[in-house]
Amino acid sequence: MALRATTTEPDLLFLPWGVPLERWPADVTVALPRGISRHTVRFVRVNEAIFAVKEIEESFARHEYDVLFDLGRLGAPCVVPVGVIAGRTDSETGEPLPAALATRHLSYSLPYRALFSQHLSQGMGDRLLDALVALLVRVHLLGFAWNDCSLSNTLFRRDAGAFAAYLVDAETGELRPSLSRGQRAYDIDTACLNVMGELMDLQAGGLVPAELDPAEVGDDLRRRYEHLWMTLTEPVVVSGTDRRQVHTLLRTLNGLGFDVAELTAEASQDGSMIHVQPKVVDAGHHRRRMLQLTGLDMQENQARRLLNDLDSYRLVFGPDEDEQVMAHRWVQRTYEEILRRIPPALRGKREAPELVHAVLEHRWYSSERAGGDVGLEWAINDFVEHHLAEAEDEAALLGAGVDDEDADDDIDLAEGPTA
Numbered sequence: 001m002a003l004r005a006t007t008t009e010p011d012l013l014f015l016p017w018g019v020p021l022e023r024w025p026a027d028v029t030v031a032l033p034r035g036i037s038r039h040t041v042r043f044v045r046v047n048e049a050i051f052a053v054k055e056i057e058e059s060f061a062r063h064e065y066d067v068l069f070d071l072g073r074l075g076a077p078c079v080v081p082v083g084v085i086a087g088r089t090d091s092e093t094g095e096p097l098p099a100a101l102a103t104r105h106l107s108y109s110l111p112y113r114a115l116f117s118q119h120l121s122q123g124m125g126d127r128l129l130d131a132l133v134a135l136l137v138r139v140h141l142l143g144f145a146w147n148d149c150s151l152s153n154t155l156f157r158r159d160a161g162a163f164a165a166y167l168v169d170a171e172t173g174e175l176r177p178s179l180s181r182g183q184r185a186y187d188i189d190t191a192c193l194n195v196m197g198e199l200m201d202l203q204a205g206g207l208v209p210a211e212l213d214p215a216e217v218g219d220d221l222r223r224r225y226e227h228l229w230m231t232l233t234e235p236v237v238v239s240g241t242d243r244r245q246v247h248t249l250l251r252t253l254n255g256l257g258f259d260v261a262e263l264t265a266e267a268s269q270d271g272s273m274i275h276v277q278p279k280v281v282d283a284g285h286h287r288r289r290m291l292q293l294t295g296l297d298m299q300e301n302q303a304r305r306l307l308n309d310l311d312s313y314r315l316v317f318g319p320d321e322d323e324q325v326m327a328h329r330w331v332q333r334t335y336e337e338i339l340r341r342i343p344p345a346l347r348g349k350r351e352a353p354e355l356v357h358a359v360l361e362h363r364w365y366s367s368e369r370a371g372g373d374v375g376l377e378w379a380i381n382d383f384v385e386h387h388l389a390e391a392e393d394e395a396a397l398l399g400a401g402v403d404d405e406d407a408d409d410d411i412d413l414a415e416g417p418t419a
Helices: 010-014 058-073 112-116 122-141 181-204 214-233 244-255 285-294 300-317 323-341 352-370 376-386 394-400
Strands: 002-005 041-046 049-056 081-086 099-104 154-159 162-167 236-239 258-267 273-283
Touching: 010 081, 049 058, 058 081, 058 099, 112 122, 112 154, 112 181, 122 154, 122 162, 122 181, 122 214, 154 300, 162 300, 181 214, 214 244, 285 300, 285 323, 300 323, 300 352, 323 352, 323 376, 352 376
Parallel strands: none
Antiparallel strands: 002 081, 041 049, 049 099, 081 099, 154 162, 236 273, 258 273
C-alpha cells in the first residue's frame, strides 16, 4: 500500500485500508449529511479532524488530488486534498481494492439535499443558485473546465443570509491557461442539465413544490451566469471627463466579491470616451480587508456586512482615530461581546461570524420598527430568546445527523473537506 499525502495527518495511514469502504466500522466513521454519488464515500475522524474518503480508481484519484491542490493554490473555493491511498488489498480475500482520495471536511457546510430538506424559501433557493453561478464563474476565470458542475458536486456554507459555494468534486475537471467560449458553454450546458435533473429528483421526494419548472431554473442559471460573466469581463465605455464612472465600476465589482488587479484603458480618437477593461482576479475583497483589520477570517458576504458595522462604529465613536485601533475596539465591544452573551449551548447553531451578523441584522430591523436604536444588549437577548433558541441546530445536524440506514448508501464527497 502506498500513501501520497500532505504532512498534516500522517495517522491517515492507520485507517482500515484493507477493508472496503462500505464495510468500515462505525467506530471509525462519522455520520454526516450527504447527497447521491456514483462512488462510495465515508467520513472519518482522525486526531479530532474530520476527513472525507472516496473510493475511486487510482488514476482518477491522483488526477483529482492534483487538480484540487492547484485550484487551492490559485485561491479557488474548493475542498483541500489530503492524500491518495493506492495499492489497497482486501485483508480477507487478498483481492485488490480501489484507491482512495482523502479530503478535509469543510466545517459548517451542507450538501444541497440537506438544505432543501429545511424547506428553503424561494429567496433562499435563488441565493443558492447565485452561489453556484458565482462558483462556476470564479473557476472559469481561473481557467478551470469543471465538466461536471452540479449541486451534488458543491458544498454550501451560510454567508450573511446568502450562501458561499465550494467545489468538492474535480474528478472530471481540467485546469488550463484560459477557457474558450465553447469550453465555457459546455460547462454551462452541463450545469443546467444537472441542476434540472437534481430538481426533478427533489420534486419526486417532495422537497420542492411540484409546480416548480426545472427547465425554467436551468434557463435562469444560464442567464445569471452570462450576466455575471459580462459584468466581470466585458469592456465598459465611460466618459473621458467623468472619473466617477470608473469608481462605480470598481465598487460594483468589489460588491460582487471580486478584486481588480489592473485597468486597461483605450481612449477614443477625440478623447471624449474611454474603453475600460478591468482585469478581475480572485474573489475576496472584503474578506481580506476584514482579516487585515481584525485577524478574523470569514465568508465574503459576512465580511462585507460586518465591515459596514465596523465602519459605522468608527464613524460614531472615533472618526479621527486610527482605523486599526478602532477595528480592535469594535472586535472587543461588538463582535466578542455578542459571542460572550450567547449561551454556550446555542453557539454551535451557526458559525461565529454568522451569529454576529444575525444579531446585528436583528438590531437594525428592530430599531427600524421601534423608530430608534434598541441597543446591542437588547438585540442580543431578544435574538437569543425569540430566534436562535428555535433555530435548527446545524452543529448537531453536521455532527450526528444521519440514521444508520442512510449511512449505508453511496454518498457524495459533498460533505467533505475544508478550504
